[in-house]
Amino acid sequence: MKMAVAVGKTPVSVLQELLSRRGTTPKYELVQIEGAIHEPTFRYRVTVADVVAMGTGRSKKEAKHAAAKAVLDKLIGSSQEDGSVGTNSTVPEVKAEIISPYDDKIPGNPIGTLQEMCMSRRWPPPGYEMVNEEGLPHERLFTIACVVFKHRETGTGKSKKLAKRQAAHKMWEKLQDSPVMASSVTPGLDEDDEIAHSVANVAARYADLKDSKISTLTTPHSHKVSQFHKNLKLSSGIKLNELQSTSLNNSSFNFVQFLQEIASEQQFEVTYVDIEEKSITGKWQCLVQLSTLPVAVCYGSGNSSKEAQASAAQNALEYLKIMTKK
Incomplete structure (x- = not known):
């Protein structure tokens, strides 16, 4: 019986599938590590019944894939020579290239x-x-x-x-x-x-922090902050009260406008700062600053500058909702 191997599978996975049909598994052994510490070469031996093959690479995985490919070449060659008779009858007819993750000729990892x-x-x-x-x-x-x-x-x-x-x-x-x-x-x-x-x-990376001198909150300033939080909690207003009953999970909601309406009512300023650099996932980034005490700064990101501002406004509204909850 001949079977075709799906294109794109690695030598290790192809060998594993092949042998699982025969009720056995390949045996991999790390036999040697040579070279400089920063530039080692690994050598793996793989054994399948009486067939043995070696493979080398700049990482363990690369060496294992090389060994698996070498033993597959032997099995397929043996199968073709004897006409796929006996124990080699389940060796697949590999019509397409077996893809190793390291076939790109890029060294190492x-x-x-x-x-x-x-x-x-x-x-x-x-x-x-x-x-x-x-x-x-x-x-x-x-x-x-x-x-x-x-x-x-x-x-x-x-x-x-x-x-x-x-x-x-x-x-x-x-x-x-x-x-x-x-x-x-x-x-x-x-x-x-x-x-x-x-x-x-x-x-x-963070070991130096233990010796850093970080400014702490002074007692008078702490009292001011505490008083602000108390005042914010006791604040009232049509828009501020509306915030408590508003779901902020609706992406079509106008967060920027609602935040501005609350700011006008509670007499604080809202300032948006677009960040020039994109995030590591390629998204636009934005900060929104509320001129409260303490100054609140919230972050947002999105697929455009407008979406990033909306995201920042949404997070600022979440902050105010928590702070004004009765």
Whole structure:
């Protein structure tokens, strides 16, 4: 019996599916790590019955995929030689290319490398978004965008993994030319280790805070703030009272106008500040400031400047609703 393998599956997943039909599983062994600490090479051995193959890579995952592809080549070659007789009768007829997440010839783990760069520069982590997916089911083409601050790069590939790796690699190359000092990259960083690595970086990033001198609220100012909150709670007005019975979950509601009406009634000013930089997901950002005591600043984001202002106004109304609840 011959079976066709769906296009786009990785060597590891193809091998796993093949052997599960035969009631067995492949055995992977990490046999060697060589090279410098910052640039290691991993070597994996995979065993399937009496068939053994090796694979190397700049990360554990890359080496496992290489080993799985090597053993599949052996199984398929053996199947073709003996006419798919006996134990090899369930070996699939691979008519399409098996896609490895590392077939893009990009060295190492560009996703982990880019994250390392952002951490070392004390930036937020990169954001990824699906931009496009097209083609027939057996010929899919994915496009994924990588966003770091206002920088945006896209990658395209036959799998989401390939597209994401390409986008991350292009972003890393672009940021290398930025004036900020380049980070110490770790090309061999395995994606399985990224979370632990990130935690360590975050801890180091905020270690200096314990020695920082942060201004504290003085007693007289604290009394003023407390009095403001009491006055706000006791305030009344048609619009302010209306706020308590208004649902702020309706996206078609005019939050900006309603906030202005309350501000006019309660005699405080509303100021919107558009942020020039887009968010890491590519959205417009805005701050709204209420000239109350203490000054309240609320954040909003959206697909346009207008939507960002509406979002900020909505959050400001939520704040006032909480503060004036009787």
